[in-house]
Amino acid sequence: xxxxxxxxxxxxxxxxxxxxxxxxxxxxxxxxxxxxxxxxxxxxxxxxxxxxxxxxxxxxxxxxxxxxxxxxxxxxxxxxxxxxxxxxxxxxxxxxxxxxxxxxxxxxxxxxxxxxxxxxxxxxxxxxxxxxxx
Numbered sequence: 001x002x003x004x005x006x007x008x009x010x011x012x013x014x015x016x017x018x019x020x021x022x023x024x025x026x027x028x029x030x031x032x033x034x035x036x037x038x039x040x041x042x043x044x045x046x047x048x049x050x051x052x053x054x055x056x057x058x059x060x061x062x063x064x065x066x067x068x069x070x071x072x073x074x075x076x077x078x079x080x081x082x083x084x085x086x087x088x089x090x091x092x093x094x095x096x097x098x099x100x101x102x103x104x105x106x107x108x109x110x111x112x113x114x115x116x117x118x119x120x121x122x123x124x125x126x127x128x129x130x131x132x133x134x
Contacts (some may be wrong), residue, residue, distance in 0.1 A: 001068055004097050008068035009075065011102060014057075018064060021074060025089045026053050033115030056086055056134060063103045078103035084110045084133045088118075 002009050014022065030037040031045055060081040067073040076090035076099045085108050090100050110128045111118075122129060 002102055004099060004102075007075075009065050009099065009102065010068040010071060012064050012066060012071060014062045014064055014077075017072070018074065018077075019057075022057065022062070022077060022079075023050060023053060025077075026079075026087050029087070029089060029115055030113060033117060035116060060086055061105075065099050065102055076100050076103060080105060080108060083107050084112055084130075085127070086112045086134065 002011075027046060027050060030049070031040070031042070032038065037045065057079060060079050063078050063080075064074055065076040067075065074091070075094045076088070078088045078100065079086040085104065088100050088103070108125075108127065110130050110133050111122055112131055112134050114122055114129055119129075
């Protein structure tokens with residue numbers, strides 16, 4: 001079990017109670033964090049993209065980093081399949097500690113979704129942005 005900044009962290013798969021958090025942060029992160037997604041009609045985006053994200057999560061691996069002593073406290077998560085990361089999220093107060101790195105599998109070279117701020121991370125990791133790699 002990894003420890004970062006004195007926090008014992010458990011890496012686990014998602015549970016049904018996590019789905020609303022995953023959907024909410026993914027949807028809002030893209031809509032409010034991306035100039036491209038932010039241009040989409042808000043009602044159309046949230047109505048339609050939620051369905052897409054649900055299907056993406058079913059077909060992908062989802063890893064969650066949570067507190068080891070309280071698995072309901074999600075610190076970060078990563079959604080990926082094969083060599084493609086679809087989305088990664090870390091709660092603001094836990095960013096830049098290396099928690100997200102614990103979730104990334106080896107061999108990731110592409111990302112299918114990106115926020116404006118996430119683009120610097122993409123460049124740092126040398127990932128190719130390909131929204132068609134879903």
